[in-house]
Amino acid sequence: MYDWLIVGAGFAGSVLAERLASERNERVLIIDRRNHIGGNAYDRYNEDGLLIHQYGPHIFHTNSKQIFDYLSRFTEWRFYEHRVLAEVDGMLVPIPINLDTVNKLYGLNLTSEELQSWFAARAEAVPEIRTSEDVVVSAVGRELYEKFFRGYTRKQWGLDPSELDKSVTSRVPTRTNRDDRYFGDEFQFMPKHGYTRMFERMLDHPNIHIMTQTDYEDVRDIVPHRRVIYTGPIDEYFGFRFGKLPYRSLRFRHVTLEQPWYQPVAVVNYPQTNEYTRITEYKHLTGQEHARTALTYEYPSAEGDPYYPIPKPENQELFKKYERLALATPDVWFVGRLATYRYYNMDQIVGQALATFRRIGEALPVEADASAINVVPSPPVLAS
Template sequence: MFDYLIVGAGFAGSVLAERLAAAENKKVLLIDKRNHIGGNAYDHYDNEGILIHKYGPHIFHTNSQEVFNYLSKFTEWRHYQHKVLADLDGQQVPVPINLTTINTLYNLNLSSNELEGFFAGKAEDVKQVRTSEDVVVKAVGRDLYNKFFKGYTQKQWDLDPSELDASVTARVPTRTNKDDRYFTDTYQSMPLNGYTKMFENMLNHPNIKIMLNTDYHEITDDIAFNKMIFTGPVDEYFDYCYGKLPYRSINFKFETLDKEQFQRTGTVNYPNDYAFTRITEFKYLTGQKHHKTSLVYEFPTANGDPYYPIPRPENAELYKKYKALADQSDTYFVGRLATYKYYNMDQVVAQALSMYKKIKAEITIKPMH
C-alpha cells in the first residue's frame, strides 16, 4: 500500500516525491512512461561522451531563494549566464535586443539615452496590450518586430504573434544598455554534474519506489495507493472529454562536430531562415571540455510529445473546463502539463513546493493512518 502514487518523474513529480517521502515519511510510488527520470530536464552523455539535454536546452535561472536553496540540497552548481545571438541580415546580434544590437544592425553609435529616443520614435501606440504582437510593436516598433519576432514566432507556434497571448513574447525583454545576458535572474546556474544526477540524489530515499516504462493506466487497477498526484497532460487524465488541449511539440536533431567549437554563444536563434528556430551548443551550458562539440537544432511541429502549452484565449477557456474537473477530483494536479502553464523549471519547483505545503496541512488536519 502506497500513500501516494505520483505520475511523472519530472520536476513536479520528483519534488513532491522527495518532500512527501523525506519530510513526511510517506511511502511513494513514482512512475513515468519514459525509460528515465527527470522529465524534460533529463540529460545524458551522447556516444562521444558529451553531456546533452535530450529534450532541448535547459538553462536554470530563478529569482526564488526558496527554490534555489531547495535544489541546492541535491546538487552543487556551476555559475552560467546564458547568451543568445540572432542570425539575421547577414550578421549575428544579441537577443534580447539591446544597445549593441541596434548599433550593429543599423550601423549607429547611439548612447543608452539616445536609444530610448530611438525606440520611442519607432514604437507603435497600442492602447491595450493583449497579444504577442502588441508587446513588441509597443516597445520597439514594426521593423524590429518583423526582424526578430514575427518569423520566429510563426515557426515556433505556427501562429502569428497577434494570435498569441502577450505573455509569450513578453518573456524576452528589450534593453537600452549593453547587458547581453538572456536572463537577469538573481540565481543563474547549472547543476554541476547535470540534471539527471540531481534527480537521482533527490529520489534516493528508501520511501520512494520508482517504476519506469509504465503508463499509469497500466497499473492503477493493480496497485493500492491512497492518493494520486498527476503531472501529465490534464486533458489526457480526463480522457479528452472536452476535446484535446493544444500543445506544441519539437523535433530535436542532434549533431556532433569534429571540432572544439561551432558558434559564438550557447544559443543562436534563426528568426527568418531555415525550418529550425535555434541551435544550441551544449558545452557552453555545461562547461565540459572536449575536443568535439554537440549541438541540437529545434524543429517545431504540431505532432509529438506535448512540450509547450499554447497561451491564447480559446485554449485558456478549454483549460478552465478541465480545471473545474481537476478541482472536484481527489487527485492533485501539478506541473507544466497538468496545469497547462508555460512554466520554466523554477516555477514548476515553486508550484510543487506550495502543493507540498497544502498536502502537508491536509495531512496534519486529517491524518491518513
C-alpha cells in the same frame, strides 16, 4: 500500499516525491512513461562522451533563494550566465535586443539615452496590449518586430504573433544598455554534474520506488495507493472528455562535430532563415572540455510530445472545463505545466511543487492522516 502514486518524474513529481518521503515518511511510487527520470530536463552522455540535453537546452535561473537552496541539497552548481545571439540580416546580434543589437544592425553609435528616443520614435501606439504583436510593436516598432519576432514566432508556434497571447513575447525584455544576458535573475547556475544526477539524488530515498516505461492507465487499478499526484496532461487524465488541449511540440536533431567549437555562444536563434528555430552547443552550458562538440537543432512541430501550451483565449476556456473536473476529483492533486496548462520555467515548477506540499500538509496533517485516510476524502487540489 503506497501512500502516493505520483505520475511523472519531472520537476513537479520528483520534488513532491522527495518531500513526501523525507518530511512525512510516506511511501511513494513515482512512474513515468519515458525510460528515464527528469522529464524534459533529462540530460545524458552521448556516444562521444559529450553531455547533452535530450529535449533541448535547459538553463536554470531564479530569483528565489528558497528554491535555489532547496535544489542545492541535491547538486553542486556551475556558475553560468546565458547569452543568445540571433542571425538577423546576415549578422549575429544579441537577443534580447539591447544597445549593441541596434548599433550593429544599423551601423549606429547611439548611447543608452539616445536609444530610448530611437525606440520611442518607432514604437506604435496600441490602445490595449492583448497580443504578442502588440507587446513588441508598442515597445520597439514594426521593423524590429519583423526582423526578430514575427518569423521566429510563426515557426515556433505555427501562428502569427497577432494570434497569440501577450505572455509569449512579454518573456523577452528590451534593453537600452549593453547587458547581453538572456536572463536577469539573481541565481544563474547549471547543475555541476547534470540534471539527471540531481534527480537521481533527489529520488534516492528508501520510501521512494521508481517505475519508468510505465503508463498511468496500466497501473492505476492494480497498484494499491491512497492518493495521486498527477503531472501529466489534464485532458488525458479525463479521457479527453471535452476534446484535446492544443500543444506545440518539438523535434530534435542531435549531432557531433569533429571540432572543439561551432558557435560563439550556447544558443543561436534563426528568426529569418532555416526550418529550425535555434542551434544549441552544450559545452558552453556544461563547461565540459572535449575535442569534439555536440549540437542540437530544434524544429517546432504540430505533432509529438506536448511541450508548450498554446496561449489563446479559446484554449484557456477549454482548460477551465477540465479544471472544474479536477476540482471535483477527490484525492488527486494536479501539479505542473501539463496538469495546469501553463508555461512555467523550471524554478517556477519547483516553487509550485513546494507550495503544493505545504498545502498537502495543511489539508492532511501527518498526525491525523493514518486514522482518517480511509474515512474522509481529502479535498481536490489544482496547483496554481
